[in-house]
Amino acid sequence: MRTIRNSLVLALGITMTALGATACNGGGGDQQTPAAAAPNEHVDLTLATFTEFGYEALIPEYERLHPNIKITHRKTGQGGPYHQELTTKLAAGSGLADVTALEEGHLSDFLDKGSKFNDLSKIGPADASPDRWLGWKYDAAKTKDGKVIGYGTDIGPLAMCYRKDMFKNAGLPDDPEAVKPLFATWDSYFQAGADYSKKTGKAWFDSAAQNFNAMVNQLPEGYINTDDKLAVETNQGIKDAWTKVTDAVAKGESAKLTAFSPEWNTGFKQGAFATKVCPSWMLGVIKEQAGPENANKWAVTAAFPGGGGNWGGSYLTVPTQSKHPKEAAELAAWLTAPEQQIKAFQAKGNFPSQVKALTDPALLSQTDAYFGGAKIGELFAEQAKKVQKPQYKGPGDGQIQENASSPALQAVEQGKSAADGWNQMVESAKKITR
Amino acid sequence: MTVIDKVAPEGSKAGERVSPRPTFRHRLSRWDVKVSPYLYVAPFFIVFGIVGLFPLLYTAYVSLFKWKAGGDDPDFIGLDNYKDLFADSQFWNALVNTISIFLLSSVPQLIIAVMLAALLGARLRGATGWRVGILLPYAASLVSIGIIFANLFGSKYGLINGVLQTLGLDPIDWQANRFASHVAIAIMVNWRWTGYNALIVLAAMQAIPKELHEAALIDGAGLWRRFFNVTLPLLKPTLIFVTITSTIGGLQIFTEPKLFDAMPGSNNGGSTNQFQTVTLYLYQMAFENSSLGYASAIAWVLFLVIVLIALVNFFLTGRLARTPAVKKK
Numbered sequence: 001m002r003t004i005r006n007s008l009v010l011a012l013g014i015t016m017t018a019l020g021a022t023a024c025n026g027g028g029g030d031q032q033t034p035a036a037a038a039p040n041e042h043v044d045l046t047l048a049t050f051t052e053f054g055y056e057a058l059i060p061e062y063e064r065l066h067p068n069i070k071i072t073h074r075k076t077g078q079g080g081p082y083h084q085e086l087t088t089k090l091a092a093g094s095g096l097a098d099v100t101a102l103e104e105g106h107l108s109d110f111l112d113k114g115s116k117f118n119d120l121s122k123i124g125p126a127d128a129s130p131d132r133w134l135g136w137k138y139d140a141a142k143t144k145d146g147k148v149i150g151y152g153t154d155i156g157p158l159a160m161c162y163r164k165d166m167f168k169n170a171g172l173p174d175d176p177e178a179v180k181p182l183f184a185t186w187d188s189y190f191q192a193g194a195d196y197s198k199k200t201g202k203a204w205f206d207s208a209a210q211n212f213n214a215m216v217n218q219l220p221e222g223y224i225n226t227d228d229k230l231a232v233e234t235n236q237g238i239k240d241a242w243t244k245v246t247d248a249v250a251k252g253e254s255a256k257l258t259a260f261s262p263e264w265n266t267g268f269k270q271g272a273f274a275t276k277v278c279p280s281w282m283l284g285v286i287k288e289q290a291g292p293e294n295a296n297k298w299a300v301t302a303a304f305p306g307g308g309g310n311w312g313g314s315y316l317t318v319p320t321q322s323k324h325p326k327e328a329a330e331l332a333a334w335l336t337a338p339e340q341q342i343k344a345f346q347a348k349g350n351f352p353s354q355v356k357a358l359t360d361p362a363l364l365s366q367t368d369a370y371f372g373g374a375k376i377g378e379l380f381a382e383q384a385k386k387v388q389k390p391q392y393k394g395p396g397d398g399q400i401q402e403n404a405s406s407p408a409l410q411a412v413e414q415g416k417s418a419a420d421g422w423n424q425m426v427e428s429a430k431k432i433t434r
Numbered sequence: 435m436t437v438i439d440k441v442a443p444e445g446s447k448a449g450e451r452v453s454p455r456p457t458f459r460h461r462l463s464r465w466d467v468k469v470s471p472y473l474y475v476a477p478f479f480i481v482f483g484i485v486g487l488f489p490l491l492y493t494a495y496v497s498l499f500k501w502k503a504g505g506d507d508p509d510f511i512g513l514d515n516y517k518d519l520f521a522d523s524q525f526w527n528a529l530v531n532t533i534s535i536f537l538l539s540s541v542p543q544l545i546i547a548v549m550l551a552a553l554l555g556a557r558l559r560g561a562t563g564w565r566v567g568i569l570l571p572y573a574a575s576l577v578s579i580g581i582i583f584a585n586l587f588g589s590k591y592g593l594i595n596g597v598l599q600t601l602g603l604d605p606i607d608w609q610a611n612r613f614a615s616h617v618a619i620a621i622m623v624n625w626r627w628t629g630y631n632a633l634i635v636l637a638a639m640q641a642i643p644k645e646l647h648e649a650a651l652i653d654g655a656g657l658w659r660r661f662f663n664v665t666l667p668l669l670k671p672t673l674i675f676v677t678i679t680s681t682i683g684g685l686q687i688f689t690e691p692k693l694f695d696a697m698p699g700s701n702n703g704g705s706t707n708q709f710q711t712v713t714l715y716l717y718q719m720a721f722e723n724s725s726l727g728y729a730s731a732i733a734w735v736l737f738l739v740i741v742l743i744a745l746v747n748f749f750l751t752g753r754l755a756r757t758p759a760v761k762k763k
Contacts, residue, residue, distance in 0.1 A: 080699040084721050091503050261696035262584055266591040399722055403702055410697070410705035414610035424706065431524075432723065 040068050043327050048074045048097035050082035053153065053314070054344030055335065062334060069327060079103050089321075090116055096319045098328035099335075102150055104313045105401075107140065108224075108393035114143035118318040118325045120332070121148040128333035137353040140390035141315050150315025151336040154350035156279030157384035158214060158309040161286060161300045164372070166274045170200050176301040176374065183303040186215060186244055189275075193253040196274060203255035203273045208245045208413055209406040210259050214277045215241035216405070217391060218309050223401070223429060224394025230433045232400070232426050242425075245409065246418035256413040265289045271297075277304075279311035280351040280380040287370050300371050302379045308386025313353060351380055358384060396433050404428035490737070497730035503720075508727065515731035525732065527707055528715040529739070531616065535691070535711065536684035536743075538620035539627075544676060546624070547631035548669070552661065554632065555639050565636070568629030579626060580693025587618045587694070609696055612708040619709060622690045627683070631676050638672035639665060670752065677747045685740045688713040712736050 049055065059071050074097055076082045083106045089095040090113060102110055110117070120128070130138050133152050141150040160183045167174040172182070172192070182192045193204030205211055216222060216238060223238070225231040232238055248254065255273040257264040267273060268289035276282065278300055286298055316332040318325050334340060341352035342362050357363060358381040366377030408425035412418055456464070497515050501508035519525050550568060558564055571579075586593045587608040595605035608618045642665060650660045666673075691709050692701065701718035703710025710718075712732065720729035 078699070087503060087721075087724065257590070258696035260698045261588075262581070263588045263590050263592075263696060266588070270591070272590075402697075402700070403718070403722065406697065407700075407702050407705045407707075414607065414705055416706070 042068050042070070043324050044070050044072065045099065045324060045328055045331055046072045046074060046097035047099045047101075047331070048076070048082075049101040050076040050079045050103070052348040052350070053101065054346075054348035054350055057347065058335060058340055058343060062331060069331075071331070079106075086110075090319065094321060096321045098318065098322040098324055099332050100317050100319055101153070102315045102317050104140070104156075104310075104315070105398045107150070107315065108397045109395055109399075110317075111141070111143050111149065111393075112395040114145070114147050114149055116320055117147070117149035118320055118322070118329065119147040119149070120151060120318065120329055123318070123325055124148075124151070124329040125333050128329075128336075132338070132354050132356070134353055134355060134358075134384060134387070136310070136387050136390045137313070150317040151332050152353040153314045153316060153336055153341070154281075154312075154344070155353040155384060156281055156310055156312030157351065157380045157387065158304045158311055159278050159280075159300055159302055159379060159383050160275060160304055161278035161282065161298055161371075162275045163271060163273075163297055164299045165297045166200075166202070166271060170196050170274075172196065174299070176299055176372075179301055180303040183301065183305055186241075186305040189305040190244055190248045190253065193248055193275070194251045197252045201252075204248070204253040205275050205277070206255050206257050206264060206267060206273045207259050208249050208254050208256075208409040210277055211248075212241055212245045212405060212409055213401060214304075214309055214311065215245070215306070216401075217311065218306050219391060220389075222391050222393050222397050223405075224392075224397050224433070226392050226394075228394045230429055232404075232429045242422060243418070246412055246421065249409075249413055250418070254413055258410060269294070277311075280376070280383075281312055281349065283368060283371065283376065284349055295370050296372055298371055300368075300374050300376065300379065302382050304383065304386070307388075308383050310384075310387050313351075351384070353384075399432050400429045404432060493730045493733050496727055497734055499727045501725070501727035501730075503724035503726050511727070515728050516735070518728065519731050519735060524707060524710075525712070525715060525735075528703070528710050528712045531612075531703070531707075531709055532685055532687065532711040532713075533743075534613075534616050535619050535623070535687060535709070536681070538616055539623040539687075540677075540680045540684045542620075543624045543628050543680065544631060544673070547628050547676070548635055548666075548673075550628065550632040551635035551639055552665070554636050565633065568632055570629070571626050572630040574626070576626070576689050577693065579622065580690060583618070583622045583625075583690075584694055584696070609694075609704060610708070612704075615694065615704060615709040619687070619690050619694055622694070623684070623687065627680065631680065634676055635669060635672055638669050642668045674748060674751045677751045678744050681744045681747050682740055685736065685743065686713050687711050688717065692717075712739075 047055070047059070055073065059073055063069060063071060083103065086096070086100065086102075087109070090110075121130075128151060132138075134155070137152040137155055138148070141152065142148055160179075162179060164174040167179065173179050181188065183189055196202070196204050219235065219237040219241075221231060221235060221237075223230065223232055223235075225235070249256075255267055257267045257272060268286060269291055271294070276286070278286075283300065290298060316336060318328040318332060322328050335344075336354070338352065338354040338356040338360065341350075341354050341357045342360050344350050345352055345357075345363060345366075352358060352360075352363060363377040363381065364375070366375070367373050368376045404425050408416075408421045408428065411424060412421035416424070496508075498510060498512055499508035500511045500514075554561070554565055554568070587595075589595065589605065589607045589609050592608065594608075598605055606614050608614050646664050646668075647660055650664050655663065688711065691703050691711050691714055694709065695702065695704060701710070701714050701722060703714050707715075713736070716729050716732040716736065719725045719732060723729075
């Protein structure tokens, strides 16, 4: 059977139409206890990342510290195609980098294929112990049988961003401390939005799907329950979040702008909405899209409806395809160590996930002039600690969010009734998990 | 049987010496004539066999399995994928979208291409400049075109809605409205391909001998008469070629609807799949859903649909440009 499947894999490689293949691990995929290379043996390692990880200066530094190691950094632009390629290479059994980055939103699909990644708690260096990381960040990369497939890099703690000038014009408080009660719970948030929209005729938030995602992410279980069964219809939390968001849409609170679309970008410039759920990395997006002409109009506050939450962040994994898993795990541990996370934060603003980094003066002293000089380092460190535990995400979770709930909410914003939208979401989710 | 048969000699004519065995050189040159042409065309067919025919057949094979990328052993399920597909409303929706976008793009595109070619064939100052000009959209990057058009057709801040509102008209939600989204995508396709097709038609038009037009002119045929009775019939083979290539391209349409979707990277084709084409659905099934078997079944059904529509077009184009029988009084 193995040879048959191998030839199928080869054939698929040629076809280019039918891409990907069976669970066939090209070579010794079952090796559990890899042998380390001799101390001075020359080792070539590859590192694959997408978008910005801030590793440009760190790689030469690591090579200086380890003269026998040569690192090739493969950098990709967009996350979506990167993860599709990752799936294909994982299936084909070859082609993955020794250290392969994985995004949090795609993590569930790869936890499902945990056998194809090394258990970092076994092969990693001793100092990369669990207590280095925020508990929920570390635990999220554990498979059901307790393997740790990835070291956490950055995180995306959630806070709330808002337009000071628009708040002021609507007679709302605009000081970052004074607005906190508005953002205490989702009910208070949507109520404030209803009042705001009624008074001004303008939108309160950018898109229903953005808020819904944040709300669903706060639940203990997501679209898939711990038995890996679809729970969209049975999970009351999801239904409640749906009702709250679609009610808000009906009250005119949504600017109906699909996130990251050209229209959404223009929306920032035009001041199309007054508030925005803000993972730490969103500050950069706002700055870029709203532009210098809106400097000091946007503000951020250390409050988020329903406590806290996380949106985004990545992991570094070592696939079993790697020929030098031990060295690869050492590199991954080093790159995610507190000192290096701080450097990556200073380079590209990726928010650290290591406990020690979160109390580092370099992080805590970080301010942002665009947001009225807010102490964003301290603010997001505080928000990061509010996250309790990771949500259980089963296989297909990310796909349901992208292809079931977000389009259904978009359809509601385009005029579909909330009930029809709900049915559309349930049907699409069923189809995805079929 | 007949007289002629009997006249034919049986082989040995007096005085003519037939060599008993052809020389090696002789045989070599005969083989050369017989075999070489096949060798010369063989590379194409070998390459086609590897990258064209084999994937086609292999896709048919894969379509008989429940085959998850990266999953366990694929299960053989026979024609179940096809059964599911024919009961899948999303597939039919995608097929209707594809055909709708195809008709909205190909029909106006070819008509305009022929008219443009006729105009470009006329005496123009700087003819080459004009001819190169209409090819420019084709040379532009498809991705940047997609992004620019998605901006033009934005529902809130799009340029086209801005113009409509300035004129006192209602803005159109190009994303949400199914027909409007098809029109927008078709405009994107036409903008890119019309000039390309026009140049092919122009080349064929210029190959029509002047004498035919002169003769028709002497017979008293006007401009339109000459166009319909001389130019069009002689363009027939080219029109068939252009129609079939645009059928194939039009039914496989992928990039334009993908980039038109406001949600970046989405393969949904809008919030309710209102502009999801068959290829987008295929892509979604194969790469987002990892259902390789099902995606292969879609690929095969799409292939058959393309063949079918190409054949229909072949006959339609043939009828359209048929030389009209000379009416006898």
